[in-house]
Amino acid sequence: MYPFDAIVYLQRDDHYKRSDLEQRAQIDAMSINDTKDKVLKIPDRSDYLRDQRRSGQEIMGVLPALYPRELLWAFNILPAEIWDPPGEILLANVHLQASICPIVKRGLEFILKSPEIINSGYLFPHTCDSLQNLGTQVKDLIGVPVPVYTFYNPKGEFNKASKRYYSEILFNLQKTLEKSHGLLSQNQLKAACELGHKIDIRRQMLHAALMEDRFDLSNREYFQLIRAAEYMQGQDYLDLLNHVEINEQIGVAPRARLLVTGILPPGDDILNFLDESRVRIVSEDLLSGSRRIPIVEMDQPDDPMEYLVERFFLLPPCSTKAGGLDKRLQYLKKLIAKSRCHGVLFNTVKFCEPELFDQHFLIKSMKVMGLPVLNLETELQPGLSGQEKTRIEAFLEMLDEGVPV
Amino acid sequence: MADLFFGGIDVGSLSTEAVIINSEEQVLAEVVLITGVNGSEAAQKALNQALELAELAQSQIAALTSTGYGRASVPFATGKTTEISCHGVGAHHLFPSTGTVIDVGGQDSKVIQIDDRGHMLDFSMNDKCAAGTGRFLEVMADRLELELDELSNPAYITGPSTPISSTCTVFAESEVISLLAKDTPREQIVNGLQRSIVNRIWSMVVSIGIHGEVTITGGVAKNQGLIKVLEEKLGQKLNVPKNPQTVGALGAALIAKRHHSDSTST
Incomplete structure (x- = not known):
């Protein structure tokens, strides 16, 4: 059966305000046309962070996943996200059970090696129980030479109380950071939010272009680009995003079109293999990717704090927010329909409890x-x-x- | 016009199989060898033996598909396809009403759902541990000082069984050692081991669901005791091929024939 027969009933309301996005794409293309070249130069994570550190930049290690990056930028702190540092896991195994996910293990391994690159502290958002516990463990039991901050996002069905709560934790984080970094002006925060807003719009546009085959990037290049957000300065990252060419013409039809869902994209070797096999990832529902971009284009930030609160509640459904499985399925169905994918790749991080809670239902539904x-x-x-x-x-x-020719 | 011949080579982790068919899809030769350390050599050796049995020269093979974990190391193959697809096609050829294929190989096991043309619709694969595979049986037979064939004796599953709680081969072996130390009868242990494997296979079957007739392939399908326990667990009779080990290679040969027809008709 052709997969879309079953989902024609889906609402066709646009995920993004497409006309606005296309208009912006044209303006952007005009403004940066002269500087574009075909090769996308994505700086290496370690080199980039080392250069930043050498130039005196404050860098905070941020564990996955949802945190107010704009607030850190406003304090002139560069968030360096810690998802999957490479290398062998040795030290972390002393502190953690065998059934803890590798993101937590690799995160702790990185922290235990006391990297000099992190000089402004560590931030632990409440992504899952394991990461929340890790924050406590690092702060109270292990101890590190830099401050440790926690940021407990609201969970479950969102309502007015959730927004109030989120405003409070944002305010508390701001006050905490002010103790070490001085008072934060509204203008600084507003400028950071405006930068974040531009990045969000560009990311939405690129995801829309991905679904429409209007890219020349390989699977591997696309995810390198998305993941550069984990360590680059906001403005540098925006410049990089603006450098990506969106084609007017639709590209050559691949052998198969896949949607990938999970926490992180597949590893480079798998992405290369998919590239070699002429398989195109045409949409992604990844916590490290599009789940951190609002599902609609937001208005320009006016009150930056209100903007940040609003933004959090406009992020796509996610297993780590425990906001209801049906909403997540409906959201995925929209991505499936828009991207016209032929199959779905679940890239499952071993022992990732939030994802595993949702997975059985989602796979069965698909x-x-x-x-x-x-399921990999x-x-x-x-x-x-x-x-x-x-x-x-x-x-x-x-x-x-089953792929229609 | 001269008859055309097609080959399939399945380079598995423990054994390598070769099958040669003619254009009528009749099997002319089938060979099973131990793979050893060099999959490429094993493939060539298996093909040579099959050619000898079929009284053919290699140049007479119009197309040959390689499959199995060593499918990439068969230089003379004209195409390669995963063993998952090949077992589906092979099982469908032998038992056209097959909807579900259970392949229990040397190092992994899989459950494949196929449609009425033999095309794969879904699959589940255990490739992370030896539980529920031929290797599990080999290790246990060795520990119990039995030949593999002896495990196949249905007499071992008629009496009481001792549950083996570990599905992990290493832990299950420790459990068997403890049971032997307590003078537990060997028959009871074998019975427990067969049920342990069946439970592992059954969990994969459940994840895919049973569709139509169920055909079992792979070397473990020669174990009559295990077949009986699995049939009890699934509540239906299984199709057991005469040579369950060569079903993957047969599927590969059939795919080679299809690809050859496609390429010559265009």
């Missing part, structure tokens, strides 16, 4: 829709094992039978 699903479990190790390769190839062979 199979009922007739949409093929591949990862411990965030590099490489592509023979088993992974077989699973992906078998999935593609399955799609080959």
